[in-house]
Amino acid sequence: MFAENLAKRVEALHTPVLMGLDPRADLIPDDCFVEGRSDAVSIAKGFERFGIRLLEALADKVAAVKPQIAFYEALGLPGLQAYIAIIKRARELGIPTIADIKRGDIGSTAEAYACAHLKGSQGEDAPFEADAVTLNAWLGEDSLTPFFERCQKYEKGVYLLLHTSNPGSTDLQEWEGKGAKKVYQHLADLMDRWQDQFTPTEKWSSIGAVVGATWPSQLVELRDRLPRTPFLVPGYGSQGGKGEDVAFLFEKTEVPHLINASRSLTYAYRNEEGMTLEEGALKACEAMRKDILESAQG
Amino acid sequence: MFAENLAKRVEALHTPVLMGLDPRADLIPDDCFVEGRSDAVSIAKGFERFGIRLLEALADKVAAVKPQIAFYEALGLPGLQAYIAIIKRARELGIPTIADIKRGDIGSTAEAYACAHLKGSQGEDAPFEADAVTLNAWLGEDSLTPFFERCQKYEKGVYLLLHTSNPGSTDLQEWEGKGAKKVYQHLADLMDRWQDQFTPTEKWSSIGAVVGATWPSQLVELRDRLPRTPFLVPGYGSQGGKGEDVAFLFEKTEVPHLINASRSLTYAYRNEEGMTLEEGALKACEAMRKDILESAQG
Numbered sequence: 001m002f003a004e005n006l007a008k009r010v011e012a013l014h015t016p017v018l019m020g021l022d023p024r025a026d027l028i029p030d031d032c033f034v035e036g037r038s039d040a041v042s043i044a045k046g047f048e049r050f051g052i053r054l055l056e057a058l059a060d061k062v063a064a065v066k067p068q069i070a071f072y073e074a075l076g077l078p079g080l081q082a083y084i085a086i087i088k089r090a091r092e093l094g095i096p097t098i099a100d101i102k103r104g105d106i107g108s109t110a111e112a113y114a115c116a117h118l119k120g121s122q123g124e125d126a127p128f129e130a131d132a133v134t135l136n137a138w139l140g141e142d143s144l145t146p147f148f149e150r151c152q153k154y155e156k157g158v159y160l161l162l163h164t165s166n167p168g169s170t171d172l173q174e175w176e177g178k179g180a181k182k183v184y185q186h187l188a189d190l191m192d193r194w195q196d197q198f199t200p201t202e203k204w205s206s207i208g209a210v211v212g213a214t215w216p217s218q219l220v221e222l223r224d225r226l227p228r229t230p231f232l233v234p235g236y237g238s239q240g241g242k243g244e245d246v247a248f249l250f251e252k253t254e255v256p257h258l259i260n261a262s263r264s265l266t267y268a269y270r271n272e273e274g275m276t277l278e279e280g281a282l283k284a285c286e287a288m289r290k291d292i293l294e295s296a297q298g
Numbered sequence: 299m300f301a302e303n304l305a306k307r308v309e310a311l312h313t314p315v316l317m318g319l320d321p322r323a324d325l326i327p328d329d330c331f332v333e334g335r336s337d338a339v340s341i342a343k344g345f346e347r348f349g350i351r352l353l354e355a356l357a358d359k360v361a362a363v364k365p366q367i368a369f370y371e372a373l374g375l376p377g378l379q380a381y382i383a384i385i386k387r388a389r390e391l392g393i394p395t396i397a398d399i400k401r402g403d404i405g406s407t408a409e410a411y412a413c414a415h416l417k418g419s420q421g422e423d424a425p426f427e428a429d430a431v432t433l434n435a436w437l438g439e440d441s442l443t444p445f446f447e448r449c450q451k452y453e454k455g456v457y458l459l460l461h462t463s464n465p466g467s468t469d470l471q472e473w474e475g476k477g478a479k480k481v482y483q484h485l486a487d488l489m490d491r492w493q494d495q496f497t498p499t500e501k502w503s504s505i506g507a508v509v510g511a512t513w514p515s516q517l518v519e520l521r522d523r524l525p526r527t528p529f530l531v532p533g534y535g536s537q538g539g540k541g542e543d544v545a546f547l548f549e550k551t552e553v554p555h556l557i558n559a560s561r562s563l564t565y566a567y568r569n570e571e572g573m574t575l576e577e578g579a580l581k582a583c584e585a586m587r588k589d590i591l592e593s594a595q596g
Contacts, residue, residue: 022407040425070403070410076382076425077375084374102403104434105368106464109320112368127338127374136402138436138459140466161436166404168438175484177475186473 001199002132002157002206003230006096007256010063015289016250018098018232019058019281020262021067021086023047027267029277044078047071050277051086054266055093057278061285063258064096066232069128080128087130097130098232098258102161104136104143114146119154132157134210134232137187138172141194148198151206157230158207162187162222165212165235184218188225195228204228204255213241213259223249231257236288237264243288247295261288299497300430300455300504301528304394305554308361313587314548316396316530317356317579318560319365319384321345325565327575342376345369348575349384352564353391355576359583361556362394364530367426378426385428395428396530396556400459402434402441412444417452430455432508432530435485436470439492446496449504455528456505460485460520463510463533482516486523493526502526502553511539511557521547529555535562535586545593559586 010016025033025043032053033046055065067090072083090097103113115121117128135147137160150156163173163184173184188209195205205228211219213235223231231249235241236259249257265288269280308314323331323341330351331344353363365388370381388395401411413419415426433445435458448454461471461482471482486507493503503526509517511533521529529547533539534557547555563586567578 024406068403068407068410070401070407070414073414074410074425076414077378079425080375080378102401102434103368104402104436105366105400106462106466108322109366109368112366112372116368116371116374127372127377136400136434136436138402138434138470139462139464140469140471142464142466144466164404164437166437166440168404168440168442171438171488172436172481172485173438175475175481177473177481183470183473183475183481187470190469 001202002151002155003202003204003208003256005155006064006157006230007204007254009096010256011254013060013063014293015061015063016257016259016292017062017285017289018258018260019054019062019065019265019285020100020234020260021051021054021065021266022262023050023071027270029269032277040075041078044072044075044082047075047079048082048085051082052089053277054281055086055090055095058281058285059093059095061282062095063256064098065090066098066100066260068100068262084128087128091131096132098132098134098157098159099128099130100134102134102136104139106139106143110143111146114150118147118150118156123154132159134159134161136161144194148194148207151199156206159210159232160187160191160207162191162209163211163215163218165214165239165241169212169215185225188222191226191229202228204230208232210234213245214239216245219246220248228255230255232260233257234260237261243291243295247292250293250296259288259292264288299500300449300453301500301502301506301554303453304362304455304528305502305552307394308554309552311358311361312591313359313361314555314557314590315360315583315587316556316558317352317360317363317563317583318398318532318558319349319352319363319564320560321348321369325568327567330575338373339376342370342373342380345373345377346380346383349380350387351575352579353384353388353393356579356583357391357393359580360393361554362396363388364396364398364558366398366560382426385426389429394430396430396432396455396457397426397428398432400432400434402437404437404441408441409444412448416445416448416454421452430457432457432459434459442492446492446505449497454504457508457530458485458489458505460489460507461509461513461516463512463537463539467510467513486520489524489527500526502528506530508532511543512537514543517544518546526553528553530558531555532558535559541589541593545590548591548594557586557590562586
């Protein structure tokens, strides 16, 4: 099962670091763009090189990798070709891949997205196959079922957007219902029910949740409310989340929570003159691991 | 502006019919698959032929077209290549294109999706450029801003998922807050504010809403609550919505509401032996137009 495999890897590598790949042409080192960056095709090749260099350098340093499909989609077909090459390379290297796609649609359309990103309806390889995906639950249970079914059947994972890291998360997610309960808390209750139904035998459910490091008190509360739920925590680093905000997640538990960092890892090479892409990412990755795990012990 | 242009077309053609393109290899006529349907490439070519034949036959019979990107995405790059060919042909034919993408992400990622599907950040053509897109608002205002900004600047449109047609829409959208107010009603209030802010000069806002025909009482209520909002109404036909459920939208108003039908139009050829794809769609399209507009007059 996805969550179990992830837990083994997190324990073996002793790190909760999830490397986000959010490629931006103006931040990637020049030596990734061997064919220049004049058009979508050459930029996409640079994105591919950037991703693959990072994967190869950090293969045994990161718990998992999270490519953000939007940045590749913005380049059209050449961008998505680079995206496919990157997830393929990650899977060859044995790095769990969490596709940050945030899809959500109804019935047969949800099934089509699951076929695109997890596994075909008869178990065929998916064209954009990843080990797990992020999903938007706004459309409710029938929009999620095709993905949930692939958790038990094909050892896949999903992460529902429970409380995102951005300011706008207060608009709907924090909206208050009866008895001072908020919408995200109601979604947490639904998640608990879906975990019972779709991943009943799992010690840690492969139905995980995205909860931003920028909301530390909600993170504490949700950890207690959903004890078998692996969290994917964005917002560390560039968005302001600190090691001490997330360290408690690694005390007294073996749930394979992941702390994501994208820009603060992959663009760290920019902080020091003469540093390579790989050196910057390795250094930032180790600093992040220590920041989180030493806060947890302290 | 998008909504204004759409209103002119709806009035000129005297139809609210939005043709959804949800291609499925098992339902499309054999004569679309000139190269067979053995792999993703040949199936994608069949999807392209299916879409383009329908567009060419119904160019002056439908108010707009709504390709569902998930079905193309499920075929990988060849599928998305067909998707691009279809929206390009629709735009050549002057048919407004509403890309059913239901994206939703934060900050720079939302900007990347807007660059992918509406317009580049400097006004460049987008690789998957459509006239409007459907969006998921679960992540709040900052996830929508890049799209809203393109409404005034580039005459684009958006449709927020306000109350979807599926059973799972009750899970979060119908959840009840303080004073018996529901989450979708709270989102409707937010929409009103966003329309003031981002499309203040528009008689009908280019920030529209998706509301399912399967929820007729909510549709009445939302029409009154959001009087300048064009609705995109799915759920007519195969999902059970009837002409009489939506007819009231066309009484005493010129707001360019759209009623979507996908399967009931594009697979209508299957209902009669010997009917071509085009004949089936034309017949079903005219029957749908009458069903809605005659209910409105009656």
